[in-house]
Amino acid sequence: MGIFRLLTILLIAWLCYALYKRYLKNKSPKRPMKxxxxxxxxxxxxxxxxxxxxxxxxxxxxxxxxxxxxxxxxxxx
Ligand SMILES: [Zn+2]
Structure with a gap:
């Protein structure tokens, strides 16, 4: 139970982190130089x-x- 719970929390944390990184990447796309x-x-x-x-x-x-x-x-x- 303990390990399973820990793994679930870690997985959720990792997912949040991955989504956050993706969000940041989408938020500031490289500006094309005119x-x-x-x-x-x-x-x-x-x-x-x-x-x-x-x-x-x-x-x-x-x-x-x-x-x-x-x-x-x-x-x-
Ligand atoms: Zn001046």
Whole structure:
């Protein structure tokens, strides 16, 4: 009885673990790259002139900023 119960618990635990792993795998599928890394557009922060990849930049009225902070400062003045 003792061993059988232990095995059942282990089996259920393993099943949960397997399902959880599967869930995680489905949750974050590999993103297909739209374009190569080399084609990444580099833009300049309007405030500090730092160069950043376009996808990391904050765009506001056609202008690029490296951070929310710089967007705010630039909009103030
Ligand atoms: Zn900046």
């Amino acid at each position: 374009k190569g890394k080399n084609l990444e557009n580099i833009v300049k922060c309007e405030h500090c002139a730092m160069h950043i990849p376009e996808h990391e930049a904050i765009v506001d009225k056609g202008r690029y900023y490296c951070s929310e902070e710089h967007k705010r400062i630039s909009n103030k003045s």
